[in-house]
Amino acid sequence: MTDMTQLAPGHWTHGDLPTNVRVGPNSMITGDLAFKRFFSRRDPALIIGAHSTMEGVHFALGEAAQVEIGDYCYFTDAVLLCELELRIGSYVVLGWNVTLADTDFHPVAPALRIADAIACSPLGKGRPRPAIMRQPIIIEDDVWIGPSATILKGVRIGAGAFVEAGALVTHDVPPRARVIGNPAQIIGQV
Amino acid sequence: MRTGRTLSWDWYPGTIPANVRIDESAYVETSFSFVLYRSEVPVGVQIGCGSATYSGTMFDVGPHGRVLIADYVLVNGVRFICDAEVEIGDYTFLSWNVVLMDTYRVPLDPFARRRELKRAVGRHPRRIEAQVPAQPIRIGRAAWLGFDVCVLPGVTIGEGAIVGARSVVAGDVPPYTVVAGNPARVVRRLSTEEINYGR
Numbered sequence: 369m370t371d372m373t374q375l376a377p378g379h380w381t382h383g384d385l386p387t388n389v390r391v392g393p394n395s396m397i398t399g400d401l402a403f404k405r406f407f408s409r410r411d412p413a414l415i416i417g418a419h420s421t422m423e424g425v426h427f428a429l430g431e432a433a434q435v436e437i438g439d440y441c442y443f444t445d446a447v448l449l450c451e452l453e454l455r456i457g458s459y460v461v462l463g464w465n466v467t468l469a470d471t472d473f474h475p476v477a478p479a480l481r482i483a484d485a486i487a488c489s490p491l492g493k494g495r496p497r498p499a500i501m502r503q504p505i506i507i508e509d510d511v512w513i514g515p516s517a518t519i520l521k522g523v524r525i526g527a528g529a530f531v532e533a534g535a536l537v538t539h540d541v542p543p544r545a546r547v548i549g550n551p552a553q554i555i556g557q558v
Numbered sequence: 559m560r561t562g563r564t565l566s567w568d569w570y571p572g573t574i575p576a577n578v579r580i581d582e583s584a585y586v587e588t589s590f591s592f593v594l595y596r597s598e599v600p601v602g603v604q605i606g607c608g609s610a611t612y613s614g615t616m617f618d619v620g621p622h623g624r625v626l627i628a629d630y631v632l633v634n635g636v637r638f639i640c641d642a643e644v645e646i647g648d649y650t651f652l653s654w655n656v657v658l659m660d661t662y663r664v665p666l667d668p669f670a671r672r673r674e675l676k677r678a679v680g681r682h683p684r685r686i687e688a689q690v691p692a693q694p695i696r697i698g699r700a701a702w703l704g705f706d707v708c709v710l711p712g713v714t715i716g717e718g719a720i721v722g723a724r725s726v727v728a729g730d731v732p733p734y735t736v737v738a739g740n741p742a743r744v745v746r747r748l749s750t751e752e753i754n755y756g757r
Contacts, residue, residue, distance in 0.1 A: 394679065419679045440675045442686055459672045461664060461686070464637055465655065510668035515637065515657045516708050528668035533657060534708035534726035534740055544668065548728060550740035558666045 378416065387411075392418035392439070399424035399445075408433045408450075417441070417458065425462075430471075438509065452502040457509035463533065464515040471502045471521055508543070530558045565589055578603045581629075585610040594618040606648075609633065614654060620661075620687060628699070639663065642692035647699030647717065657708040661692035698733060718748065 378391025382400045385391060388411040389403075395416050405428035408414070413429055416422065417439035425443045429435060430451040438458030446462040448454060451471040462468075474484050480498040487495040503522030507513075511525050514533030525531065526543030536550040546556040562573035565586060572589035577600060580586055584605045591611060595602065597619040605611065606629040614635025619625060623640035627633065628648040636652045638644055639659035646652070663686050664671045674688040681687075693712030697703075701715050704723030715721065716733030725742040734748040 396684075419676075421679065421684050423684075440672070440679065442675060442678060442684075459668075459675050461671070461675070464639075464657070510672060512662075512664055512668075512671060514662070514708075515639070515659065516655070516706060530666060532726065532728070533659060533710060534706075534724070536740070546666075548726065548741055550724075550726075558668065 375418070378418075386413070388413040389416075390414070391416045392420070394418055395420040395422070397422040397425065399426075402427055405429075407431055410434045451500070453504035454507075455504060456507045457511070457527070459510045460507055461512045463513060463517065466513050466515065467518045468505055468507075469518070469520060470505045472500055475500055528558060575602065577601055578605075580605045581607040581609070583607045587612045587615070591615045591617055596621055597623050599624050603627070606631070611636075620692075623660075623692075640692075640695075641687075643694040645694065645696045647697055647701065649700040650697055651702045653703060653705040653707070653723070655706045656703050658695050658697075659709065660695045660711050662690060662711065664688050665690055718753065720748075 375393035377393055378395035380397040380402060386403055386406060390412050395418060402425060408429040409431050414427060414435045416437045419439050420437060420441040422443050424445040426447045428449045433450040435448060435450055435454045437456045440458055441460045443462040444464045446466040449469040454468055454470060475481050475498050483498050486492050487497045505519055506524040508525060508527040510528040513531040516533055517531050517535045519537045523537050523540060525541045528544040529541045530546040531537060532548035535548050535552040537552040541547050544557050545554045546558050547553060548555050564573055568588050570588050570590035574589055575592055575595055579601050595617045598621045602619055603617055603625045605627045608629050609627050609631040611633040612635055615633050616637050617625060618639045620641035624643045625638050625640055626645045628646060630649045631646050632651045634652060635654040636656045636658060641661040644658050644660055664674055665688055678684055678686045695709055695713055697715045698717035700718045703721045706724040707721050709727045713727050713730060715731040718734045719731045720736045721727060722738030725738050726740040728741040731737050734753050736745045737743060738745050
């Protein structure tokens with residue numbers, strides 16, 4: 369068992385962490401854009417465990433978003449788009465330019481999309497946006513996700529799974545499966 | 559004080575590593591492309607005459623890695639993840655956000671990966687660099703890779719081939735074919751007329 373008191377406290381290299389962010393010992397966040405799109409009002413909104421490395425990650429969290437990341441994770445220039453919940457285990461690697469999105473961003477029905485277009489426009493100030501599909505993403509322990517891969521809403525990636533570079537994952541991935549493609553398909557086990 | 563070669567037009571206060579050989583007619587937009595570079599071989603990156611590497615290009619090259627860029631190659635923002643060798647032939651176009659990886663840098667086995675992640679945090683700077691086998695990538699002359707393309711370890715792309723945007727290339731691409739998709743498959747072959755046009 370590591371003596372946590374001996375470790376440097378978690379920090380962000382480019383400034384003071386937002387007050388609703390908890391970062392465990394020996395974890396670090398780098399990059400000046402890390403919290404540029406961080407709007408969550410949850411407390412805590414972002415929890416990161418110990419010994420994790422977040423290099424150039426964008427934490428784009430909407431007002432109600434909550435993100436939990438475990439220990440010994442290593443993310444490189446990943447984009448976390450969250451309106452609801454991302455739950456990421458320990459020993460998870462996200463390669464360069466990986467995108468996670470737990471939302472569709474806009475409604476599916478055209479009439480609702482028109483209402484959303486107006487609400488999002490410069491003329492829509494104060495107008496409420498329609499409900500938008502959001503489903504949590506769960507990434508279990510020991511998952512590896514390669515560069516430029518995309519994980520969409522509602523997906524659970526099982527422990528130890530290996531997601532190849534550029535894969536677009538729309539459905540659950542069983543533990544230890546190796547997947548590739550758009551949409552991602554199982555090509556083997558690790 | 560900065561020692562070593564600098565680029566007079568550079569926005570980044572870095573230098574070009576000593577074992578990078580750039581032809582005097584070639585253009586390198588920024589030394590920022592070398593912040594992850596740590597090759598120790600005699601020539602870790604070679605850039606031939608008339609070739610250009612623009613912003614967004616990153617040479618993430620390990621101690622034994624070697625990137626060979628021949629002549630008149632356009633490297634318009636490419637991520638090289640190289641622990642063995644990545645070779646690009648003359649007159650090839652590489653678009654933005656292309657990833658050329660000759661290694662996964664991690665073991666496929668989840669528990670071996672766990673050990674590597676524990677080691678990675680102990681390095682200064684932090685880095686994942688497990689000793690896993692790397693398999694060279696070779697791209698023939700006059701090939702053309704669209705934007706966001708990923709090329710996986712061990713892949714050879716033949717002369718004159720075209721890889722559609724956002725494709726993921728997991729297997730070899732025959733010369734003079736057009737491939738697309740994720741994973742990429744052959745969409746068509748260039749006609750003899752196309753191949754010989756203007757020759």
